[in-house]
Amino acid sequence: MIEAILIPRSQDPAEASDVPGGPAAQVMTVPPASQMVRLSADGRVSVVGESNYQPAIRAAANERTTTDLADAIHCTAAVMPEPTNPWDPNAVRIDVGGQTVGYLAREVAATYQPALLELQRQAQVGWCPARIMGGGERTYGVFLHLGAPARLSLANSCAGLEMLEADRTVTVTQEERHQAVLSRHGQDVPVLVAASLAMCQVERGKYQGEETVEVQIDGERVGEVTRAMAERYLTLVKRLIARGAVPGCEALITSSTKGYEVDLRLPAHQATA
Numbered sequence: 001m002i003e004a005i006l007i008p009r010s011q012d013p014a015e016a017s018d019v020p021g022g023p024a025a026q027v028m029t030v031p032p033a034s035q036m037v038r039l040s041a042d043g044r045v046s047v048v049g050e051s052n053y054q055p056a057i058r059a060a061a062n063e064r065t066t067t068d069l070a071d072a073i074h075c076t077a078a079v080m081p082e083p084t085n086p087w088d089p090n091a092v093r094i095d096v097g098g099q100t101v102g103y104l105a106r107e108v109a110a111t112y113q114p115a116l117l118e119l120q121r122q123a124q125v126g127w128c129p130a131r132i133m134g135g136g137e138r139t140y141g142v143f144l145h146l147g148a149p150a151r152l153s154l155a156n157s158c159a160g161l162e163m164l165e166a167d168r169t170v171t172v173t174q175e176e177r178h179q180a181v182l183s184r185h186g187q188d189v190p191v192l193v194a195a196s197l198a199m200c201q202v203e204r205g206k207y208q209g210e211e212t213v214e215v216q217i218d219g220e221r222v223g224e225v226t227r228a229m230a231e232r233y234l235t236l237v238k239r240l241i242a243r244g245a246v247p248g249c250e251a252l253i254t255s256s257t258k259g260y261e262v263d264l265r266l267p268a269h270q271a272t273a
Contacts (some may be wrong), residue, residue, distance in 0.1 A: 038158050039126040040147025040192055042166035042250055042265050047094050047102035047142040056099035057140040067133030069095035079126045081116040085124055101142050111149045151192050156218055158194035161248025162240055166265035172215050172223040177264055181220045182260035186253040193217055195251035197237050213237055222262055
């Protein structure tokens with residue numbers, strides 16, 4: 001089913017205006033929420049033209065203010081290709097809460113639009129985590145946690161997972177024992193997937209019997225993190241599980257002479273939930 005929403009008319013990101021009497025609105029169709037898919041969040045991309053959309057951003061921020069990146073206001077953004085934009089046929093519009101808050105820069109949009117149009121042909125719209133900064137006497141700004149165009153979509157669903165920030169690479173061990181499972185996901189390596197994290201015990205070696213973090217893809221075990229990384233992330237994983245969440249993260253499957261291998265993308269610092 002397709003639903004209609006009211007959005008500003010297509011316009012040049014550099015010249016868009018929110019002033020009364022500005023561009024007329026038109027009805028456009030987008031896939032409903034059930035057709036929205038999470039994009040890779042493994043990167044940071046700035047939004048431009050936010051000065052033209054301050055009322056929309058202020059509403060998305062619930063009028064809060066922040067000047068500290070650590071306290072940036074969390075939100076989610078729809079990343080919308082706009083090939084009919086008369087000023088830039090490669091335009092990519094950014095919507096938060098159903099309202100436009102800016103665009104990708106022209107040169108950046110041109111690299112993302114083909115992948116986004118492919119999603120659109122599948123009746124899907126991509127979304128990603130976003131952060132809002134500013135407010136008060138400062139202009140609001142927006143940036144996206146968005147992966148590179150060549151590795152933008154996850155090969156499986158992350159529905160039901162509480163996805164962690166993708167800041168650093170963490171190696172998975174014991175993949176050699178789970179090659180059959182990995183082969184079902186890694187036919188076109190490298191491939192980006194959503195992985196879930198659970199608790200388990202080290203089965204062998206120096207740390208046998210101690211707790212560590214198990215890595216699963218679509219509910220099947222594919223390995224575990226090293227003991228050193230378990231010490232960094234055990235608290236976070238436990239807290240998420242205790243509140244009923246299923247912690248998840250982006251994972252990259254590659255292949256080498258050793259077989260299929262997995263690297264996770266996890267928060268840069270020991271995090272709390």
